[in-house]
Amino acid sequence: MPRTNEPGRTVVSRLLELLFAFQPGQSSLSLAELVRKTGMPHATVRRLVVELTGAGALERGEDGRYTVGLRLWQLGTLAPRTEPLRALALPFMEDLYAALQQHVQLAILEGREAVIVERLSAPNAMDLVSQVAGRLPLHCSGVGKVLLSHGGPDLIEEVLRGALPRYTARTVVDPAELRKQIADCRRTGTAVIRGELTDGADSVATRIVNGEGVVVAALSVVVRSDSVKHQAVLPSVVASGLGISRLLGWRPGVKVRER
Amino acid sequence: MPRTNEPGRTVVSRLLELLFAFQPGQSSLSLAELVRKTGMPHATVRRLVVELTGAGALERGEDGRYTVGLRLWQLGTLAPRTEPLRALALPFMEDLYAALQQHVQLAILEGREAVIVERLSAPNAMDLVSQVAGRLPLHCSGVGKVLLSHGGPDLIEEVLRGALPRYTARTVVDPAELRKQIADCRRTGTAVIRGELTDGADSVATRIVNGEGVVVAALSVVVRSDSVKHQAVLPSVVASGLGISRLLGWRPGVKVRER
Numbered sequence: 327m328p329r330t331n332e333p334g335r336t337v338v339s340r341l342l343e344l345l346f347a348f349q350p351g352q353s354s355l356s357l358a359e360l361v362r363k364t365g366m367p368h369a370t371v372r373r374l375v376v377e378l379t380g381a382g383a384l385e386r387g388e389d390g391r392y393t394v395g396l397r398l399w400q401l402g403t404l405a406p407r408t409e410p411l412r413a414l415a416l417p418f419m420e421d422l423y424a425a426l427q428q429h430v431q432l433a434i435l436e437g438r439e440a441v442i443v444e445r446l447s448a449p450n451a452m453d454l455v456s457q458v459a460g461r462l463p464l465h466c467s468g469v470g471k472v473l474l475s476h477g478g479p480d481l482i483e484e485v486l487r488g489a490l491p492r493y494t495a496r497t498v499v500d501p502a503e504l505r506k507q508i509a510d511c512r513r514t515g516t517a518v519i520r521g522e523l524t525d526g527a528d529s530v531a532t533r534i535v536n537g538e539g540v541v542v543a544a545l546s547v548v549v550r551s552d553s554v555k556h557q558a559v560l561p562s563v564v565a566s567g568l569g570i571s572r573l574l575g576w577r578p579g580v581k582v583r584e585r
Numbered sequence: 586m587p588r589t590n591e592p593g594r595t596v597v598s599r600l601l602e603l604l605f606a607f608q609p610g611q612s613s614l615s616l617a618e619l620v621r622k623t624g625m626p627h628a629t630v631r632r633l634v635v636e637l638t639g640a641g642a643l644e645r646g647e648d649g650r651y652t653v654g655l656r657l658w659q660l661g662t663l664a665p666r667t668e669p670l671r672a673l674a675l676p677f678m679e680d681l682y683a684a685l686q687q688h689v690q691l692a693i694l695e696g697r698e699a700v701i702v703e704r705l706s707a708p709n710a711m712d713l714v715s716q717v718a719g720r721l722p723l724h725c726s727g728v729g730k731v732l733l734s735h736g737g738p739d740l741i742e743e744v745l746r747g748a749l750p751r752y753t754a755r756t757v758v759d760p761a762e763l764r765k766q767i768a769d770c771r772r773t774g775t776a777v778i779r780g781e782l783t784d785g786a787d788s789v790a791t792r793i794v795n796g797e798g799v800v801v802a803a804l805s806v807v808v809r810s811d812s813v814k815h816q817a818v819l820p821s822v823v824a825s826g827l828g829i830s831r832l833l834g835w836r837p838g839v840k841v842r843e844r
Contacts, residue, residue: 337596338636345660346640353663377597381605385666394664396695401604402661403718404612405653407644413717420705424683436655446679458672459662 340366344374345383345398350460354391407434408443411543414573415534418566419446422547425562429548432534433462433469435477438485440470440544465490465504466497466522468529469544475511476533476541476582482508496521515582516564518556526551530559532567537575539583545570599625603633604642604657609719613650666693667702670802673832674793677825678705681806684821688807691793692721692728694736697744699729699803724749724763725756725781727788728803734770735792735800737843741767755780774841775823777815785810789818791826796834798842804829 347355347363355363361371375392378384382397403409412432419430423446430447433440439461464470464477464485474485482505490499498504511517515533523529531546545567547559568576606614606622614622620630634651637643641656662668671691678689682705689706692699698720723729723736723744733744749758757763770776774792782788790805804826806818827835 338600338633339640341597341600342637342640342642346656348660348663350663353665374597378601381598381601383601387665394660396664396666396700397605398657399661399664399667400700400718401607401653402658404607404609405644405655405658406612406646407652407655408658409717417706420679420682423679441655441659447676458668459659 340364340370341374341378344371344378345394348394350457354387354393356391360392411534412444415543415545415570416444418569419444419545422545422562422566426547426549426554426559428554428559431469431546431548432543433473433546434543435464435473435481436461438464438481438488440464440467440473442469443543462523463491463493465499466493466519468517468519468531468546468548471507471511471517471519472515472531472533472544472546473541475508475517493523494521494525496525498522512582515567516560518560521551528556530556530563532560532564533571533582534567534574535571535576535580535582537577537580539576539580541582542574543570599623599629600633600637603630603637607653609716613646613652615650619651670793671703674802674804674829675703677828678703678804681804681821681825685806685808685813685818687813687818690728690805690807691802692732692805693802694723694732694740695720697723697740697747699723699726699732701728702802721782722750722752724758725752725778727776727778727790727805727807730766730770730776730778731774731790731792731803731805732800734767734776735841735843752782753780753784755784757781771841774826775819777819780810787815789815789822791819791823792830792841793826793833794830794835794839794841796836796839798835798839800841801833802829 343364344360347360357372357375360375361368364371375384379386382395384392385395386392415432419432423430429445431442432444433442442458442460442462445458462470464474474482486501486504492499498507517531520528527548528551529546529548531544533541534543534545536542545563547563549559602623603619606619616631616634619634620627623630634643638645641654643651644654645651674691678691682689688704690701691703692701701717701719701721704717721729723733733741745760745763751758776790778788780786786807787810788805788807790803792800793802793804795801804822806822808818
């Protein structure tokens with residue numbers, strides 16, 4: 327068995343660096359690509375990859391390239407911030423999808439972004455920039471505005487004082503206007519955006535609240551601009567959000583808290 | 586920085602052992618439980634857990650217990666054997682669910698078991714033993730019989746000569762009878778089971794085939810026994826399976842291959 331004089335601490339961080347080299351759009355990597363992406367010696371990468379493959383954490387395809395293995399996928403499904411919420415919300419998302427035949431998205435707050443936990447889309451629906459496990463900006467996506475509005479004053483100040491990228495001509499980047507929208511969203515629990523992230527795509531979003539009144543997620547329907555009246559979609563989105571919230575222990579009268 | 590005389594190989598395997606200690610039903614573990622489950626020294630577990638938490642691979646709850654973190658979940662969504670198939674199949678599963686309002690399951694072959702990649706269930710549907718990332722036996726579940734039947738002669742012999750646990754009074758455990766069912770399934774592409782895995786639950790399953798004629802997954806609808814005529818459900822399950830297969834490159838005339 328080869329001995330190494332690397333401290334264990336370093337082996338762990340190298341291993342994680344190797345695993346996190348796999349990213350959306352780069353989910354299949356050759357040994358050479360892993361060496362290039364991590365900057366680690368070829369022999370080290372090779373040794374780690376062999377061990378990870380042996381344990382089922384990575385898988386080696388017929389083309390010799392490596393991908394994330396089934397065992398890591400299984401491990402990921404145990405994440406409490408996504409999977410229980412996803413399992414709980416999915417039936418409501420399915421019903422909403424069956425009723426509206428539009429994109430339905432569920433997202434949670436992670437740092438200064440919204441992470442999509444689940445998305446249902448019609449086979450012939452419009453293309454979106456988002457994907458499951460993908461990230462959306464807080465200031466100009468439907469789920470993002472809902473999560474931002476309930477993320478507490480520190481997060482709001484951090485986001486409003488930071489860079490507010492403009493994605494389309496309609497993206498709202500004026501902090502004063504955003505503050506008004508945030509106050510509205512906190513009052514109503516909903517956010518409607520029109521073409522702010524993708525031209526021609528509108529989003530109708532609502533909050534999901536747990537038994538302690540904490541907003542733990544946001545649910546949205548994304549529709550082609552002007553294809554449906556937002557006022558017609560909003561009640562069903564809100565009702566679905568309340569249904570999921572009830573399963574999380576929320577009851578009418580539970581006050582929605584600041585984070 | 587602490588030095589260790591553990592070979593790197595051992596650090597990697599210890600790390601994986603620690604991660605894989607998280608399992609369905611044991612998704613939240615204290616430090617003491619991790620020590621007990623892995624048999625590793627407390628100091629080692631503590632050091633690994635601190636590093637994993639720092640990297641977002643694990644998360645520490647307010648109760649001090651550890652869970653799988655969002656970054657591992659995101660990594661898991663990159664697994665090519667589950668996520669692209671799941672994303673492709675989900676719209677068809679949604680439509681099937683909307684039409685039938687029953688459990689809809691998608692599974693792949695992993696070793697000598699079927700692993701559930703996705704499941705849609707009505708909020709008030711009957712309880713099942715299965716869950717996403719959970720495993721089902723090949724010889725007596727609907728998706729299992731489909732995957733077993735197309736898994737090649739080696740797998741079939743291995744399963745039929747191995748232990749064939751009986752789950753209910755109706756579980757078929759006679760190898761000769763199973764051989765007949767397997768031959769039927771290879772001819773029709775479908776399997777119908779009646780209360781073999783769970784009393785009172787029937788399953789109607791079909792194969793999903795890629796452009797090379799390889800059966801890559803199985804799709805099933807699980808219904809309460811005698812609640813619907815299987816003959817009424819079968820065509821929609823088969824049509825959904827063919828729809829998913831077409832997206833994978835299958836066309837009428839592509840011969841279904843043995844593994």
